[in-house]
Amino acid sequence: MLYKNEQLHEEKVFKDPVHRYVHVRDRVIWDLIATPEFQRLRRIKQLGTTYLTFHGAEHSRFNHSLGVYEIVRRILTNFEGRPHWNKEERLLCLCAALLHDLGHGPFSHSFEKVFKLDHEHYTQQIILGNTKVNAILERAEKGFAQKVADVIAKTYQDQLVVSLISSQIDADRMDYLQRDAYFTGVSYGHFDMERILRVMRPMEDQVVIKETGMHAVEDYIMSRYQMYWQVYFHPVTRSAEVILCKILQRAKVLYHDSTYTFTLKPTHFKSFFAGNVKLEDYLKLDEGIVTYYFQLWQEEEDTILRDLCERFMNRRLFKYVEFNPNSQMNEWMELHKLFTDVHINPDYYLVVDSSSDLPYDFYRPGEEEERLPIHLLMPNGELRELSRQSDIVEAISGKKRTDHKLYYPHDLLENVSDPRKKKRMKEILIGQGEEKHVN
Numbered sequence: 001m002l003y004k005n006e007q008l009h010e011e012k013v014f015k016d017p018v019h020r021y022v023h024v025r026d027r028v029i030w031d032l033i034a035t036p037e038f039q040r041l042r043r044i045k046q047l048g049t050t051y052l053t054f055h056g057a058e059h060s061r062f063n064h065s066l067g068v069y070e071i072v073r074r075i076l077t078n079f080e081g082r083p084h085w086n087k088e089e090r091l092l093c094l095c096a097a098l099l100h101d102l103g104h105g106p107f108s109h110s111f112e113k114v115f116k117l118d119h120e121h122y123t124q125q126i127i128l129g130n131t132k133v134n135a136i137l138e139r140a141e142k143g144f145a146q147k148v149a150d151v152i153a154k155t156y157q158d159q160l161v162v163s164l165i166s167s168q169i170d171a172d173r174m175d176y177l178q179r180d181a182y183f184t185g186v187s188y189g190h191f192d193m194e195r196i197l198r199v200m201r202p203m204e205d206q207v208v209i210k211e212t213g214m215h216a217v218e219d220y221i222m223s224r225y226q227m228y229w230q231v232y233f234h235p236v237t238r239s240a241e242v243i244l245c246k247i248l249q250r251a252k253v254l255y256h257d258s259t260y261t262f263t264l265k266p267t268h269f270k271s272f273f274a275g276n277v278k279l280e281d282y283l284k285l286d287e288g289i290v291t292y293y294f295q296l297w298q299e300e301e302d303t304i305l306r307d308l309c310e311r312f313m314n315r316r317l318f319k320y321v322e323f324n325p326n327s328q329m330n331e332w333m334e335l336h337k338l339f340t341d342v343h344i345n346p347d348y349y350l351v352v353d354s355s356s357d358l359p360y361d362f363y364r365p366g367e368e369e370e371r372l373p374i375h376l377l378m379p380n381g382e383l384r385e386l387s388r389q390s391d392i393v394e395a396i397s398g399k400k401r402t403d404h405k406l407y408y409p410h411d412l413l414e415n416v417s418d419p420r421k422k423k424r425m426k427e428i429l430i431g432q433g434e435e436k437h438v439n
Contacts, residue, residue, distance in 0.1 A: 004028065004091060004140040014066055018179050022070040028140050029069070029094055035132040036283075037102060041065055043286035047180060048107045049240035050231065052315050054184035061101050061108075067175035072097035072164055074197055075171065075207075085202040089161050092144070095137065096151035096165050100172060102126050102133070106287040110241045114248040115272050122282055124149040129279050159205040167206065168360060169196070169217060169374050177223055180231060188226035191219040201377055208375045208383060217374060218392045225359040225396065233355040235405055239317040242407045246348045247294060247308045254302055264296045304348055316411075318351070321429055323406035325352050331428050332406075338425050342416045349409050356402035360386070360393055 006027035014022040024030050032038055041062040050057040072093050079085040103122030105111040112119060126133055127149045137145035150156040154166055164171055174193055181189025199213030209217055231237075248269075254260045255273040266273065268289050271281040297309040311317065325332060332352070339346040361373070374386040387397040408429065416422040 004144075016063075016067065016070070018067055018175070018182055019070050022066045023073065026091065026094065028091060028136060029098060031136050032095065032098055032133060033066075035136065037126050037131050037133045038062070038065070038099070040283060040286060041101065041104070043288055044104050044106060044108070045287060046176070047184075047232075048110060048237075049244060050184065050234070050237045052240045052317070053234050053236040054186075054231070056183045056185050057180070059179060059183045061104050064176055064179055065098055065101050067179055068100060068165070068171045069094060069098040071171035071174055071193075071197070075164060075200055078197060078200065079202050082202055084160065084204055086158070089158060091140070092147055092151065093161055093164055095144075095148050096161070097171055099123065099127060099133065099148060100152055100165055103282075105282065106285055106290045107241075107244055110244045111248070114245050114252070115275075115277070117277065120152060122279070123152055125279050126283070127152070131279075160202055160207065163206040163372065167372055167374075169207070169209070169220065173224065174220070177220070177227055180227065181223075184231055186227075186231060188230050189223050191223045192216045193220075196220060203375075203377075203383075206372055206375070208377045209386075211376045211378050211384075211389070214376055214386070214390055217386065218390055221360050221393055221396070225357075228357045228359070229401070229403075233357070233403065235320055236317065238353050238355065238405065239320060239407055240312065240315075242318060242351045242353055243308055243312045246351070247297075247305065247312060250302070250305045250308060250348060251293075251297070254305060260302065263300050264293065266293065268293070304345060308348065311409075318349075318407040319410040320405045320407045322404070323352060324404050325354075331431075335425065335428055338421055338428075342418060342421055342425075344409070344412050344416075349412065351407045352404060353407060354402060354404045356400055358398070358400045359396050361398050 007025050008027055008030055012024045012030060014024075016022050024033070039062070042060050044061045045051065045057070046059045046061055046064050047054075047057045076090055076093060080087065100123065101119070103119040103124070103126055105117065105119065105122070108119065111117065127137065127145050128134060134145050137148055147156065151161055151165060154162050156162050166172065174196070177189040177191070178193065181187070195213055195216040196209070199210035199216070200207050201210060251266055251269065252273045254262065255266060255269070268281070268285055271277045272285075291313070294309045294313055297305055298313060300306045300309075323332075335350060336346045339350050344350075375383040376386055376389055378384055387394040406429070413422065413425055413429075416425070
């Protein structure tokens with residue numbers, strides 16, 4: 001039997017708190033899970049710094065990747081024998097689902113922001129590079145690794161396959177909403193996934209939903225909306241992300257300062273600081289390594305790096321107030337000068353952080369990010385865009401919500417010796433609204 005079609009002698013299962021079991025019968029999938037590149041995902045948290053807000057959020061990209069694979073496996077079981085579905089794409093879909101997050105770095109999006117990286121780029125690099133993952137995919141079929149990379153890049157010719165992994169209702173979102181809700185302990189992210197899977201139908205270029213499943217999809221979209229604002233954009237998590245980013249920025253500045261000598265040299269960060277990241281360096285870096293440096297950098301001579309690391313490791317986070325940089329630029333500039341005058345470096349201790357989300361959107365040709373809408377399959381075979389049928393979805397369609405907060409160290413302000421400047425800083429900050437303490 002060809003390796004591509006080889007089945008295990010006995011089905012393997014992973015016990016999963018969200019899906020109960022993750023089932024594996026394909027030899028290729030089982031071998032991919034065992035690769036060092038995939039096992040590395042055990043050491044990358046799914047939700048970055050969210051564990052400092054919701055203490056249960058310790059789950060990993062490994063958990064999530066298995067979950068996305070399992071959802072796609074179930075969808076494909078329901079697609080068997082249906083029109084528009086090409087069963088030859090089955091293994092490709094499963095591999096793309098399993099490997100879609102392979103390129104995430106430590107603390108994911110914060111890390112990408114500082115070093116201007118793209119995890120999808122590194123996912124493709126791992127799949128196509130000199131890796132165990134690549135060897136397995138190429139053993140399955142010559143050129144198969146490129147097909148998997150194309151699906152993840154959304155450039156694969158069969159857009160139906162792409163839509164299973166990346167669309168406004170895909171296996172990725174369906175897993176992380178439920179998984180993140182479970183591990184954070186909130187009730188927002190729950191929806192009737194089993195119902196949605198039952199009413200999914202393959203069409204020529206995307207998955208559509210039977211009209212009878214519309215209410216389950218409404219629930220899914222509202223769950224996503226609530227999870228973003230109650231969990232993903234939680235201000236305490238964002239405070240930790242701000243400090244994390246500033247640690248990495250400060251370490252990068254010191255690395256390029258020829259007069260500074262690190263007590264613990266940032267060996268694992270060298271190619272990142274140099275802006276020439278090699279794949280082998282990327283794969284060596286995980287959250288255990290990063291926090292090891294943060295732990296020891298608490299003893300660095302540089303007071304800013306030392307202080308920021310101590311804050312992050314001991315959860316001594318910044319306070320915050322509501323702040324709109326678009327309409328409050330004068331206050332921002334005055335605060336910046338006051339911080340500088342009292343020797344609190346505003347580059348590291350006065351940070352505006354913005355978050356925005358678009359819960360659902362219909363198709364807008366020419367937009368920078370064109371979103372393929374969710375279509376309902378009507379009883380007469382006609383397709384209708386979701387927001388034209390659902391009043392709930394119509395109410396939030398195309399409405400982008402943005403939130404700005406100003407983060408600063410309350411304790412350092414309390415220690416300012418100049419009473420006039422201290423009073424003025426507090427007036428500006430508290431004038432923006434009630435000061436929020438990070439608990």
